[in-house]
Amino acid sequence: MNISPAFSQYDDTAALIEAAGAATDQERRMLEDEVVRRHLGLAHHLAGRYAGRGADRDDLVQVACFALVKAIRGFDHDRGEFVPFATVTILGEIKKYFRDHCWGVRPPRRIQQMQADLSSATERRLQADSHQPDVTALADELGADVGDVREAMAARSCFSPTSLDQPVRDDARPLGETIAAEGSDYDFIDDWVTVGPLCRDLSDDERELLRLRFVEDKTQQEIAELVGVSQMQISRRLAKLLERLRASVGLVGAA
Incomplete structure (x- = not known):
């Protein structure tokens, strides 16, 4: 999208968002659209991190894009850089979407939250140790009880319960x-x-x-x-x- 010459002076995200806050409705939409265009890759990347966990990828992208707009309208340059703020906002909306819409069987709230945290903890351990962490390592990473971690790991199947018509691996029967x-x-x-x-x-x-x-x-x-x-x-x-x-x-x- 081309920005009007009147706005060419705003060549960074924070300035664009600040200008949008003082602009007319039409100008504000143009400025916000430019910020969205610049950060669509971030939204798609964060949505992709949660693909394959029981929610449709396109739905996750929509949630991430909605959260990006929300971040633009809620950003205050006094809080720091825009990208970290947008990242936190987008991840929060994606987790909220999973919590509110994707459970086939709804476990206790503490297990829901821990299940969401497990993904981040697993990723951090993989980067640090280069191998899949066990339950004890994840419990240490989260500062949680091993039993709660096991329960949260088992809750992953609550997003997409196994069909009773699914064939058993070593048997042709469902x-x-x-x-x-x-x-x-x-x-x-x-x-x-x-x-x-x-x-x-x-x-x-x-x-x-x-x-x-x-x-x-x-x-x-x-x-x-x-x-x-x-x-x-x-x-x-x-x-x-x-x-x-x-x-x-x-x-x-x-x-």
Whole structure:
């Protein structure tokens, strides 16, 4: 962007921001746009440091750019240089975005904060020691309890929980099918004895859907590929079918 000759004297960031504070609305926007243009690389760099942690990269860039504008309008040259001030502002907004919008499962606030600090502590240790720090080293770096550090490290998966349909590394089965269910085999038999008579009133397609899912233990995605529809359609059909069966069980129990 070209700056009007009237503003050519402002050749450094602090002067541009100071001039913007005393300018008309149109002039202020021009000056602020120039400061933003000069520091877009900083915003993208800081957003990139948090990519791959459960938030979309484009969303992080938007947050960083918004924070850059916020830093421009909140900067006071008496506080020092603009870049350190903008860096602190941008990182603060990115961490706030993670805290408020990116938790799939929300852990305690102290663990949230420590989880955010772990990244910086890990980076500092890598630069100092050239190898991945262990839990004890990170606890020393943060001045925190080892148990809290372990809990914060485990909380990283709360940003993007593992799908139960994800295949197990050494097994073709989905993760959800490897998790043991509570209850005894007698409970399972009792459930099927109850549901069996109700299945007689189902259509052939509905019975086949139940057989594929609960007898052959196929995933919704595998069933969708066999039937030739989307996984979402299979999920909806199963949900409606199971809801009908539950309602029928309730009527039988009431009778």
